[in-house]
Amino acid sequence: MRIGLLALLIAVTMIVPNLILLESPITGDDIIEIIGIVIIGLVVNLWLESYETDKRHRQMAYLRLESAQRELQRMQQNLRFYLKQITLAQEEERRRIAQELHDDTAQDLIAISRKIDGFMSLHPALTSPDEAYLEDMHQHVNRTLSSVRRFSQDLRPSVLDDLGLIPAIEWLVPDLAQYFKLNIELAINGTIRRFPPEKELVLFRIVQESLRNVGKHAAASHVWVMIDFLPQRTVLTIKDNGKGFHPPDRIGDLAVSGKLGLTGMQERAQLIGAKMNIDSIPGQGTTVMVTLPVSSTSPDHPY
Ligand SMILES: Nc1ncnc2c1ncn2[C@@H]1O[C@H](COP(=O)(O)OP(=O)(O)O)[C@@H](O)[C@H]1O
Ligand SMILES: [Mg+2]
Structure with missing residues (x-):
């Protein structure tokens, strides 16, 4: 007014x-x-x-x-915090199960296998059907032992904890190449450097999940795994010549349909300050690239 x-x-x-x-x-x-x-x-x-x-x-x-x-x-910070806790808990659980399988289950199977062996040597006069039966049981136990070892390594390869990322990848690549009947080429360029265990674990999981995706979805004949140790960053590339796909704009959207592999990889990459890119075109293969800058807070060091 x-x-x-x-x-x-x-x-x-x-x-x-x-x-x-x-x-x-x-x-x-x-x-x-x-x-x-x-x-x-x-x-x-x-x-x-x-x-x-x-x-x-x-x-x-x-x-x-x-x-x-x-x-x-x-809320986003809380979510990221929970995600980190869940990832850590999941890794801890995997480590515990892998250790139990290796230390208890595998040792028990070895003991059973030896007992069958021992029984057969102590009873040379067994009837042929009995001998065949025991031999079959022996082989069965050995096959189960191989699966348990494989499962345990898959959950948490001891080589990663004992020797680090590069030896773990050098073990993983031929293992998955044989399993999925893939031709995988591994190239490591530059001066190899070590990272804190949590970063090495994330990089290992990304290579593992990417190669499994190639084996499961790509129908590829060739895969290239490259690790470039550059002065300011480390670049991890997994590239295949398979059928490719249309990645959604936000990778996280895949989680809604229960596809957690790529989402998990991206979240894990973010947790260690790395950036992940997925480049895929139907008919032209897929490239997963992870860039990890050299850290000033948690020093990475050469082997
Ligand atoms: N290398 C690849 N080649 C072709 N398609 C792929 C590749 N990697 C991922 N995909 C596609 O992306 C989808 C999501 O992958 P992911 O999140 O790992 O879930 P899942 O492997 O459980 O299906 C897959 O179902 C597949 O359609
Ligand atoms: Mg997957």
């Missing part, structure tokens, strides 16, 4: 002297002028008020947006 009141005040200051001094009577033109000024004042006032209300609304909306953004950021 400020401007409206001002307009009224102006109008009054124009009328009052006329009324008091009675120098000249108020004409119709004067009244129209006064009403005009008052109307303009009211209109300006109305416009200003709506402008201020608008401004207040905009400020409130901006504050609400800011607080929603803060909440979203907090």
Whole structure:
């Protein structure tokens, strides 16, 4: 109402002297002028008020947006924290199961196999069907032992903990090449450097999952695994000449349909400060590339 009141005040200051001094009577033109000024004042006032209300609304909306953004950021941080905890717990569980399989189950199977062996040598006069039966059982136990060892290595290769990333990949590549009947070429360029165990584990899991994806989905004849140790970064590339696919804009969207491999790889990469890119075109193969900058906080060091 400020401007409206001002307009009224102006109008009054124009009328009052006329009324008091009675120098000249108020004409119709004067009244129209006064009403005009008052109307303009009211209109300006109305416009200003709506402008201020608008401004207040905009400020409130901006504050609400800011607080929603803060909440979203907090939720994302929480989610990342939980994800990290889940990944750590999963890795710990895998390590424990792998160790138990290796230390207990495998040792028990070895003992059973030896007992069958021993029994057969102590009883040379067994009937042929009995001998065939025991021999079959012996082979069965040995096959189970191989599967248990394989499963245990798959869960957590001891070579990764004992010798590090490169020996672990050098073990993994021929193992998966044989399993999936793939031709995999491994190239390691530059001066090899070591990373803290959690980073080596993530890089290993990415190579493992990428190669499994090639074996499961790509129908490829050739795969290239390259690790380039550059002065400022390490680049890991897994490239195949298979059928390719249309990766979604956000890899995380795959998780909705229960496909957790690529999402897990991307999340793990983020956890160690690496960036993962998936490049795939139907009919032209797939390339997974992970870039890990040389860290200033947790020093990487040469072998
Ligand atoms: N190297 C590849 N070649 C062709 N398709 C692939 C490749 N890697 C991944 N894909 C496609 O991406 C999908 C998601 O992969 P992933 O998240 O690992 O889930 P999953 O392996 O359980 O299906 C796969 O189902 C497949 O269609
Ligand atoms: Mg997969």
